[in-house]
Amino acid sequence: MNCDEVMEAMQRDLDGDLTAEERRRMQIHLRHCPDCVPLYARLRRLSSQLENLPKVEPPCSLVDALLPRGAVLSPDGQWRAAVVAEGGAKRVVVHDAAGAARFRGHALSPDARVTLQWEGNALVYDVVTAQDGRETAERWRVNVAAGTEERLPERPHP
Numbered sequence: 001m002n003c004d005e006v007m008e009a010m011q012r013d014l015d016g017d018l019t020a021e022e023r024r025r026m027q028i029h030l031r032h033c034p035d036c037v038p039l040y041a042r043l044r045r046l047s048s049q050l051e052n053l054p055k056v057e058p059p060c061s062l063v064d065a066l067l068p069r070g071a072v073l074s075p076d077g078q079w080r081a082a083v084v085a086e087g088g089a090k091r092v093v094v095h096d097a098a099g100a101a102r103f104r105g106h107a108l109s110p111d112a113r114v115t116l117q118w119e120g121n122a123l124v125y126d127v128v129t130a131q132d133g134r135e136t137a138e139r140w141r142v143n144v145a146a147g148t149e150e151r152l153p154e155r156p157h158p
Helices: 003-014 020-032 036-051 060-066
Strands: 079-086 089-096 101-104 113-119 122-131 134-143 148-151
Touching: 003 020, 003 036, 020 036, 079 113, 079 122, 089 113, 089 122, 089 134
Parallel strands: none
Antiparallel strands: 079 089, 089 101, 113 122, 122 134, 134 148
């Protein structure tokens, strides 16, 4: 991993979103890079401080005003999923009925095309990206209650 890749990995690590292999590669880089080590320590301190802030639940009317258009409601009405822009990337975010964010997906390319659909109480989303004139497709399933995300097997993309 280079420093740019490690920067993204550090942020994902703090969110608990790295695979064991990604975490191992990040740790190898940190053992050899004097520039990234203090940055990672500072990010961990900041994350810890943010986690210790008091929890605030905004009123539902405020949440409805802030949620992006195109949000998809789960069949039971308990969850609302949407694609949001965050720091130059896109993410799939799922809010509960009270408006609290219960799931934040991994960072996606800002030009990715993302479609959302519910299959029961699992959110399935497709991501299509183009690179060098070639499109690739990925499919992900989110178990919102468990806060987990898994990549589904490859499927052909026309």
